[in-house]
Each structure stands twice: as structure tokens, then as C-alpha cells.
Amino acid sequence: MGVRSVVPFGPQHPVLPEPVHLDLVLEDEKVVDAIPSIGFIHRGLEKLVDKKDFQEMVYVAERICGICSFGHGFGYCDAVEHIMNIETSERTQYLRTILFELSRMHSHILWLGLLADAFGFESLFMDSWRVREKILDMLECATGGRVIFSILKVGGLRRDIPNDMLKSFLKTLEDVEKDLEVIIRTFLNDYAVKSRLCGVGVLSSEEVEELGCCGPFLRASGVRRDSRKLGYAAYDDIDFEIITHTDGDTYARTYVRAMEILQSAKIIRQAIEMLPDGPIEMPVKGFPDGEYMTRIEQPRGEACYYIKANGKKFLQRMRVRTPTFANIPALTRTLRGCELADVPILILAIDPCISCTER
Amino acid sequence: MQISKSPWLLHYDASSCNGCDIEVLASTTPRFDVERFGIINTGNPKHADILVVTGGVNNQTRMVLKQLYSQMPDPKVVVAAGICACDGGIFKECYNISGGIDTVIPVDVYVPGCAVRPEALIDGIVKAIAILDEKRSKQLIMKQKTG
Amino acid sequence: MERELREIEEDTLLNETQKVHSEGYRLIQICATTVDSGYEILYTFGKGYDELSIRFLTKGEKPVQSISRIFPPAWLYENEIHDLFGIEVENMTLDFRGGLYRTSVKAPFARKEA
Numbered sequence: 198m199g200v201r202s203v204v205p206f207g208p209q210h211p212v213l214p215e216p217v218h219l220d221l222v223l224e225d226e227k228v229v230d231a232i233p234s235i236g237f238i239h240r241g242l243e244k245l246v247d248k249k250d251f252q253e254m255v256y257v258a259e260r261i262c263g264i265c266s267f268g269h270g271f272g273y274c275d276a277v278e279h280i281m282n283i284e285t286s287e288r289t290q291y292l293r294t295i296l297f298e299l300s301r302m303h304s305h306i307l308w309l310g311l312l313a314d315a316f317g318f319e320s321l322f323m324d325s326w327r328v329r330e331k332i333l334d335m336l337e338c339a340t341g342g343r344v345i346f347s348i349l350k351v352g353g354l355r356r357d358i359p360n361d362m363l364k365s366f367l368k369t370l371e372d373v374e375k376d377l378e379v380i381i382r383t384f385l386n387d388y389a390v391k392s393r394l395c396g397v398g399v400l401s402s403e404e405v406e407e408l409g410c411c412g413p414f415l416r417a418s419g420v421r422r423d424s425r426k427l428g429y430a431a432y433d434d435i436d437f438e439i440i441t442h443t444d445g446d447t448y449a450r451t452y453v454r455a456m457e458i459l460q461s462a463k464i465i466r467q468a469i470e471m472l473p474d475g476p477i478e479m480p481v482k483g484f485p486d487g488e489y490m491t492r493i494e495q496p497r498g499e500a501c502y503y504i505k506a507n508g509k510k511f512l513q514r515m516r517v518r519t520p521t522f523a524n525i526p527a528l529t530r531t532l533r534g535c536e537l538a539d540v541p542i543l544i545l546a547i548d549p550c551i552s553c554t555e556r
Numbered sequence: 557m558q559i560s561k562s563p564w565l566l567h568y569d570a571s572s573c574n575g576c577d578i579e580v581l582a583s584t585t586p587r588f589d590v591e592r593f594g595i596i597n598t599g600n601p602k603h604a605d606i607l608v609v610t611g612g613v614n615n616q617t618r619m620v621l622k623q624l625y626s627q628m629p630d631p632k633v634v635v636a637a638g639i640c641a642c643d644g645g646i647f648k649e650c651y652n653i654s655g656g657i658d659t660v661i662p663v664d665v666y667v668p669g670c671a672v673r674p675e676a677l678i679d680g681i682v683k684a685i686a687i688l689d690e691k692r693s694k695q696l697i698m699k700q701k702t703g
Numbered sequence: 704m705e706r707e708l709r710e711i712e713e714d715t716l717l718n719e720t721q722k723v724h725s726e727g728y729r730l731i732q733i734c735a736t737t738v739d740s741g742y743e744i745l746y747t748f749g750k751g752y753d754e755l756s757i758r759f760l761t762k763g764e765k766p767v768q769s770i771s772r773i774f775p776p777a778w779l780y781e782n783e784i785h786d787l788f789g790i791e792v793e794n795m796t797l798d799f800r801g802g803l804y805r806t807s808v809k810a811p812f813a814r815k816e817a
Contacts, residue, residue: 208617209568209599209601211598211600212599214567214574214578214581216617234802236805236806238614239571239614239804239806240647240650240652240653241650241806242647256646260646263572263573264575264578266573266575307578322585323585324586326582326585327587330586344671345670409729409774422751499731518731522779523776552573615807651806652808652811
């Protein structure tokens, strides 16, 4: 047995844009145990329900995380609308779907870039983020914001997206797909990239189920489950595949995310084609009373929004269970037994979003 | 010799929602490209001249931020990116947020916005470079005086 | 998607969870809510797309039993509940002893003594 030593990892670390801390117990170069410590971004925003009313909380929900901002706002609005029995218009649902999928595309491309950065492929990182800007342009065009849109409200949307603008997105999507082809080819076929990803952090389908994983992380181990199939927003009418891979290693996770970007483009195209006309918001009367839990598929996996209200202006409780939170137990499992040099890649494999996790 | 020809940048997320963080990263990528000012995003505080902090300060990041700041060599400038870093923003009323980062370390440039736009951030960084030069020349004068 | 909610007593938690586990469910989340008469603790489980929740009310005076020996990822949720609500949780597989979130206010969600 080699000498054991403890190496602190983080909170400030070159590959992590966000602070998370891990105590890595090493035996020579092998990690024997990893103990996560979080709380660096804990703001306590669930407690803001005491100070901000249920309409203002939409802004707070959107700021749980800057990457999955739209998803959080959507999940919150969806739960409140269920409690208040508000039936949103068809157009709202389709527009929400389009914005959600654009967010998913930008989030996955962002992740591909960060992964490339983690294994030291700087130009691939730059190239991915160059393509991502095109999606941000579309979002900015439609909503006015690059990362945080503030377009959602309880009962609908704050502003409409004109049909001809959406038509112009089809052209941009084609450009994006053309650029992505090159990037994805590099990620999936390049010898150097493959040598860093294949066989790293393998989890079987039984293990991921036992550890309660979700999202692309789950699907990369061969479990076919995607909360979009629950049929919220317009996903019921849209035809899309659930991407899975059976290897369960980091390469499989990259594959699933890369292919999901292309699926998202497909969903957006269908939604734009089928987009009905109509109002974009419904009147909101009174205050919410009751409880509801919404489950939606964020870019990183399934997120749950639990809202409890008692007929007052201020909610009683808002609780958000984010996908990264669910994937942390699996992260500690994959870290056990890995090489020290693979730690950054394994942390990125769950697509960590620490500000979601700690709220 | 002017230090401002190639100032290196260190980014730390004090307790931001990630929105500003990715905009800080985005400003180093091809569309905005702060590297044309000779700026490189580094992970090591001992190499850095500019500290870009996003997000308000909470209990746990307070010490980390202080430590990062003290590890940076003089002269150094601090840019508060985003409204949370300026004064707490939407999270100001949260129990765990003690306000902007100026409650912990001195700030030279404030860049508001939620999320901060890369254009605004670059503007702020360019301002910070000018301050860096000023600090540097003051330092040189002091050195000459004391011999 | 089907949804079910079982209201249970605090003492039967481990039995009920064991039953849920043997029915083949996975853990989705654990959430605590401060209510007038104490704390509600809601466990959500999933099987495929279906959802099953169990819930009980506790005064928060005696420790809640941990289910992390039945559902391994539960330690993270239980540590969170301990740190934010000040509810003691017993027999966790990984116990941070209040060190998961080092908040400036101790147990910010705890019920205010009237």
C-alpha cells in the first residue's frame, strides 16, 4: 500500500468557472476517496419567498442559474400555473418550447467547450464558444437578453416573438448545424480526445439508477428516460428521439450531449413550423392556494420545483431540486479509483452547475 | 515598461448565479476576444494582475476571496462584474449574502448589469488597465524616492 | 404519468421506505417545509415516469431516521435538511455534522419560536 495523502481541490480551480471543493484522498496517483464540500454559492434564495410575492419570484427563479435560467423560470411558472389552474395558450407553449430548446443548445455547446478546455484542447474550446454565440444572437434577438431573458411570467410570456423572426432562425440553425458538424466530428473521432474520454468514469445502468442520477449522465449509461416525454409545454406534439449510449463512460456522455444538440435543432424546427397564432398571456386572478411539484428536463437533467402556497400573496415554500444536486452522489462514486489527472474531466462529466445546486 | 501591455486576468465566482461567469468566459472567446489587449485568463492568482469577481459575498467565500486577493502581486486591480458583485443585486436580501465584494476587498471598477454584457465588461477591464498603469507608476515613484 | 401521495406517521418511515424500495422505486428528492405545527418532510420516489411521494409531519424535537441505508443518495438531501432546517437526522451514511452549508444564520428555515 502506498502512502496516503489528502489533496484539496478547489474552491478556486482553473478548470472550474465555479467554486466547489473536494478533498481527494490519494494513494500515489490513485484517488481512493473524494469528499465533496459545497456551499460556496449558497445564497438562500428559497427563503426569498418571504420577501417577494409570487409574481416577483419569477425573476428570482430565473436567477437560480445563469445557464439554465429559462428552465428554472419555466419550471417555477409551470408549477404556479398548475396551482392556480391557469391554462396557458398554445402559442405560449410553443414559444416556451422553442426558447427552452435554444437554451439547451447553448448549454450543451458551452459544456462541450469547457470539456475541451479541461483536457487542454484550447482551440476546440474557442471554436465551440464561437458557434455558441450564434445561438445567443438568436436568443438576444427574441428576448433582449443573452443569458438571462426575463421573458417569462406567470400565465404566459412578457413579449411575443414575431413569426418572420422565427423564420429567420431556421437559416441560422442551418449555419449552426454546419459548424457543429466539424466540432462534433472532432469530439467523437479525434484520437487525442478519445484517449482522454474513453473508459473514464464508467457507471453501469444499475449503478446510475441506484444513485438517483438524471439527464444525459443517466442516458449515457443506457437508461432511456427523458422528462420531456412527460409532455409539458408542447413536447407532446413534437417528435423527438431520446439519445442513449450504452458505454457509460465520459465518451458516452459527450456523445449523448452532442447528439442532443442536433435533436434540439430538430425540435425547434418542428415547433416553428407548427406554431399556432393566438394570445401570449392569460389573465392571472387571485393568489395561489395549494401545492404542486413540476418535473422538467433541464439541459443537465431532471429538475423538480415544489411550490406550496396558502392563498396569500407570498408563497409558503419554494423548493428546487436541481439535476447537479442529484448527480453529486454519482460524482463521488466515479471519482473513487480514478487517476488524479482525470479528476477535472470527471467533475465536468456531470456538467456541474454549482449555483443551481446550492441556490 | 508598461504593465498594461499584457495584464493577466483571474476570475473568481464569489456567489454568482453563473450568468456573469459565463459572460466573463465569453469575453475571452473569439467574438469578444479580450486577448487582443494582451489579456490572458489565468487560473493562478500569483500570475494575475486583474481580479474579476462576480456575485455577492457569502460567509464561505469571504476568506477565499481575501486569500486570492492577498496572493496577487502588487500592483493589482479589482473589477466587480455584475450587479451582485457591486452591491448584492437581487440576492441582497438573502440571509447568506453580505452585499457587494467591496465589503471584503477594495474595488477599483464597478461594472453593473444582470447579467453583465461582455461589451460592458471589456469596457470595465480597459478602465482597470488604466488604473493599473497609474498604480504602477506611483509604485515606481515611491521606489525612486525611498531609493 | 401517475402520481400518488401517502401520508404516514413518523415512526413508520423506515418500514414504508423499505416497502417503496422493494417496489423498485428510485429516490427523486427529499424536501422539508416549515408549517405552523412543525415540519413536513416529503420524500419523492420515481419508477419510470411515475411518481410516488410519502410525507409525514414532525415537531422537529426528536431526530428523524435517515433513509440513506436504503436509498444511498439520500445523505445529500438529509444533510441539507439538517443544515437549513435544524432537524437532526440519525444514522446517515455520510454525515457532515452541519458542515455542508456553512450559513451565516444557523438553520435559517427553522420555525420561529412564537
